[in-house]
Amino acid sequence: MSDAMTMTGVAGAADTQSSPILPLSVRDVVLRFGDVTVLDGVSLDLGTSGCTVVMGPNGSGKSLLLKLLHGLIQPSEGQLLWGRHSATEVTARQALVFQKPVLLRRSVAANIDFVLNARGKARARRDALLDHVGLAHKADQPARLLSGGEAQRLALARALATDPEVLFLDEPTASLDPASVLAIERIVSDARGRGVRIIFVTHDMGQARRMADDVVFLHRGRVAEHSTAAEFFPKPSCAAAREYLNGGIVV
Numbered sequence: 001m002s003d004a005m006t007m008t009g010v011a012g013a014a015d016t017q018s019s020p021i022l023p024l025s026v027r028d029v030v031l032r033f034g035d036v037t038v039l040d041g042v043s044l045d046l047g048t049s050g051c052t053v054v055m056g057p058n059g060s061g062k063s064l065l066l067k068l069l070h071g072l073i074q075p076s077e078g079q080l081l082w083g084r085h086s087a088t089e090v091t092a093r094q095a096l097v098f099q100k101p102v103l104l105r106r107s108v109a110a111n112i113d114f115v116l117n118a119r120g121k122a123r124a125r126r127d128a129l130l131d132h133v134g135l136a137h138k139a140d141q142p143a144r145l146l147s148g149g150e151a152q153r154l155a156l157a158r159a160l161a162t163d164p165e166v167l168f169l170d171e172p173t174a175s176l177d178p179a180s181v182l183a184i185e186r187i188v189s190d191a192r193g194r195g196v197r198i199i200f201v202t203h204d205m206g207q208a209r210r211m212a213d214d215v216v217f218l219h220r221g222r223v224a225e226h227s228t229a230a231e232f233f234p235k236p237s238c239a240a241a242r243e244y245l246n247g248g249i250v251v
Ligand SMILES: Nc1ncnc2c1ncn2[C@@H]1O[C@H](COP(=O)(O)OP(=O)(O)OP(=O)(O)O)[C@@H](O)[C@H]1O
Pocket: 033, 036, 038, 056, 057, 058, 059, 060, 061, 062, 063, 064, 065
């Protein structure tokens, strides 16, 4: 079992502000919109470190699961247990990067300044963050003029500016060229190496193999499989995942 899957128990520190928010235990989560059930009894144990890749066919519930874990939507039933914290308490300690970057209509630098300012963090970090994502030379340019890959790197820098303990990524490289994909993966891997917990949704098999410590395979709103990457890729245990990995049509 990888670190990413290990359940290490409930946080023990007296001060809940500084006590760990991980591991995360998702218990019997159901999400309904009217009569339609889109997540149907999801239970997961996500450990304190590593990169969990979430895979599954279109419409299987990956984006909704991420939004739910990030606290953007509330479950209809079930619980998210973040150490000793309530789900709403932990939202500020995590960041979510979407497939389409959400940026302010300001300069590249001002996009970072806004986040640092809002979180009461030192502005002096801005240059280092831009340098880290390879955008130092674009600092004064309007963010709307960035290419897709550059915009996504700026979105990642904004997310990292919040010093997240958990970084959720929802298909962050879906429309990028191979060099931009690798640039994003390097930044994410670096964050992982510094202890940021990564939860990464992707349809890209190569990317999943490069990034995953463990894989959650969703099918029809359920966790069909949760295994280590070493187990999942050579020999997935559920038929839907086998079909998906073989390029078959999974509905
Ligand atoms: N607000 C909503 N009301 C009703 N159904 C919704 C709503 N939002 C999402 N859904 C449905 O929930 C299901 C799961 O959606 P979700 O976006 O999580 O899928 P996904 O696995 O991320 O798909 P994809 O790979 O295409 O991005 C889909 O069938 C979608 O149509």
